[in-house]
Amino acid sequence: MGLDMLQRQQYLYSCVHSVAEIQKDVEYRIPFTVNNSTISVNILLPQQFPQEKPVVSVYPPVGHHLVDSNNGTMISSPLITNFGMHSDLGKVIQSLLDEFWKSPPALMSSSSAGFPYGLYKPAGIPPYPAQAFHYSPHHVGPGQTPSPGPGPVPAPAPMSHTGVDMVHGPPRAAAPYGLITDLPLPVPTGESQAGLNGHMYKMPEIPETFPELPDMNLNQLSDMSENEDVLLEFFVRLPQFKQVTGDKEELIGSIVDMAKKNLQMEPQLEDKRQEMLNKYEQLTQMKTAFEMKMQRQHELSESCSLSTLQARLKVAAHQAEEESEDTAENFLEGGIEIDEFLTSFMEKRTVRERQRCLCGCKRAERLLLMHSDG
Structure with a gap:
């Protein structure tokens, strides 16, 4: 990856403003909504990009003339298959999105969507190291069910029952590229992706296994799988969830304090603003007087x-x-x-x-x- 790749990535950001960097210089995601459904366009850049073509897919699987009908996820548009050294990645992706807007794709049934990541990865592209990224905490109000616990997305591992989640109960199709679509969009945690005020929040570590689950019997696990209130109660008791909630309240308090300080500084700002207006008016008057004196000096110079x-x-x-x-x-x-x-x-x-x-x-x-x- 060199300057040419960097320029193409920058052009991608300039053409598509909603792009999110999932893995630095490797994977990007662009969410868009059609017919009240959110579809994610995933862009995977090989190590030899732009000599090698990018891999572009969508999730969940859809039916569309630009998408491979065999799996419903891989985009087989000529813009991708004919991608070359001098192609503009931003224009290609923008053209795909425009086509999706003109001809909205249709979501496939969940039964045909169980395709693991390995089936989509093209041959010849070596695996990239796993990179964890954190998710933004969501406010949970009364009567609402929070999204599954925030934390890094683990690499896909083989399961005894493909697409079956012990916690969520009913079978669910595996997301391509190891992405969990039920979670909110990830927020990159690189140093260059810090917040506007330079603050970067570090999410608590989420364990791969929960020690409480082995101690539960089958009835308790079934109850948790079928009853969302029980599942919610389990997540609320997790120390990581409590830490995120406490950090959120602390952040809200700091925001309120900052807002109060800003309001207290409003009179000073207004005074400075009025002072600037007075200075500007004074400058205008002095400029007018200077121009009149210059005119008088010119007339006297001409007369002498x-x-x-x-x-x-x-x-x-x-x-x-x-x-x-x-x-x-x-x-x-x-x-x-x-x-x-x-x-x-x-x-x-x-x-x-x-x-x-x-x-x-x-x-x-x-x-x-x-x-x-x-």
Whole structure:
């Protein structure tokens, strides 16, 4: 298994969000519900995947054109049989699920479903080491029957009566791949699968045998097999069940305490939120003021540019020259005395010459700047 396999597994997670990892890098399960029945699609990846094709099956056995009619579990779709190195596992599984949705499979009768795991395992795939995984505890209310005791799923072992369970009574078909369908979906316990808060619950060890059972007589065992209340009472007395129940109550208490702390922090959060809104409003006002000042600075810069000053000096010089000419004409017409004429005329001519000189200096400075920039 290399990077190519990892990419295909990641694509499987991206295409099918309800996938659960049963055994790391080996086995995956996808539950889906059709016609009020829950069906599990099991995906087994061989060690040489993707060079070798994955093994895909369903449980419980169903009747469908994509499923082998001999056993009702192995998917014989061309998407699986033609799987190659460059096939996308996520797209293949999603296509199978879409086909199941379009054409819902029909559940087979329990009498035809007793196929052990060994019959489905393809030849050439070496056995994988057994890996235990824990089940999520379910809340049991009054009058409800809990699921069988939580614990790791043992490897399938040969039984004297195929598909018969001593505790549950009536014959029951063996689940493929050693899965127990009556139990809730397993929760992976790898370090990478820890909870959102980093907490990982370790289920108590479940013994393979119960020491209380050999001490019971046949009537007691039959009563337990036929009466769910007796079976429930037996499970309630188990120390593992009591431990799980106590841990659940403790977890509920810690959740309640955390919720109370969160509620106590609500005023602080609201204050911080209001403070952030005030800061944002202040930032908006400062930004508006800054933009207005930048606009004003741009206008002042334009009004004091060399070209603007030169144009103003030219206009002022032209006005001074016109005023001096008017003064001269007025003197020639006898409108003013000679002393007044000399004072007014010389003043306007002096202003005109200064402005013409400044205009020339500004022009020379502008040319020098243009030359230096060039």
